[in-house]
Each structure stands twice: as C-alpha cells, then as structure tokens.
Amino acid sequence: MTYDEDNIFAKILRGEIPCRKLYDDAFAIAFEDIAPKAPVHILVIPKGKYTDVEDFGVNANAAEITGFWRAVARITQDRELCGPGFRVIANCGANGGQEVPHFHAHILAGKPLGPLVAGK
Numbered sequence: 193m194t195y196d197e198d199n200i201f202a203k204i205l206r207g208e209i210p211c212r213k214l215y216d217d218a219f220a221i222a223f224e225d226i227a228p229k230a231p232v233h234i235l236v237i238p239k240g241k242y243t244d245v246e247d248f249g250v251n252a253n254a255a256e257i258t259g260f261w262r263a264v265a266r267i268t269q270d271r272e273l274c275g276p277g278f279r280v281i282a283n284c285g286a287n288g289g290q291e292v293p294h295f296h297a298h299i300l301a302g303k304p305l306g307p308l309v310a311g312k
Contacts, residue, residue: 219259231302
C-alpha cells in the first residue's frame with residue numbers, strides 16, 4: 193500500500209480538517225472517532241507517514257515506535273481506562289478492515305466489549 197498524502201488523517205495532521213483532539217505530543221495525536229463503536233472510541237495516529245501497523249513496525253525509528261505506544265498508554269491512564277478495561281485494535285489492509293491508509297490504533301472502552309467474533 194502506498195501512502196496517500198490526501199488521506200483524512202494526513203489532512204488532520206496538517207490541520208486542514210478539524211478533530212476533537214484529546215492528546216498531542218511529538219509522536220502522536222489522539223481524537224474521538226466520528227463514528228464510535230463503543231462509548232469510548234479514540235483514534236491514535238502517529239505523526240509520521242506510515243500506511244499500516246506493518247509499515248510502522250518495519251520503518252519507524254525506535255523513538256517513533258516508543259513514543260506512539262507510550263502515547264496510547266498515557267491516554268488510557270489519563271482517561272482511567274485500565275481498571276475497567278479497554279481494547280486496542282489496529283486494522284491492517286482490506287481483509288483486516290483498514291479504511292484509512294495511515295496507521296492508527298483504536299482504543300475502545302466504556303462497556304464490556306466481549307470476545308472478538310470473526311465474520312463469515
């Protein structure tokens with residue numbers, strides 16, 4: 193997959209599209225999903241140009257990887273999600289359900305989420 197400079201997350205990073213920003217540092221920003229799948233549905237995106245979790249894992253430097261996952265942890269701590277529990281999902285590719293070609297993680301929480309069930 194080729195990185196698309198015009199994807200919605202690239203536009204959010206450039207400030208061309210507004211978002212309800214919840215977190216921002218040198219490595220990542222986080223904001224509320226506009227079509228939430230749980231009472232708490234936060235998207236966390238790295239500031240680098242990575243298409244998916246595989247691209248990020250292979251091509252990001254150690255500081256970017258550490259900074260991104262520390263941002264995820266910080267968000268879950270700040271919103272007190274650790275006690276009741278949460279789920280972090282990163283979809284990859286068409287079969288994985290990825291809709292935007294910019295690596296991102298979904299933090300889902302706020303209710304019992306149950307087991308993941310594969311579609312038929």
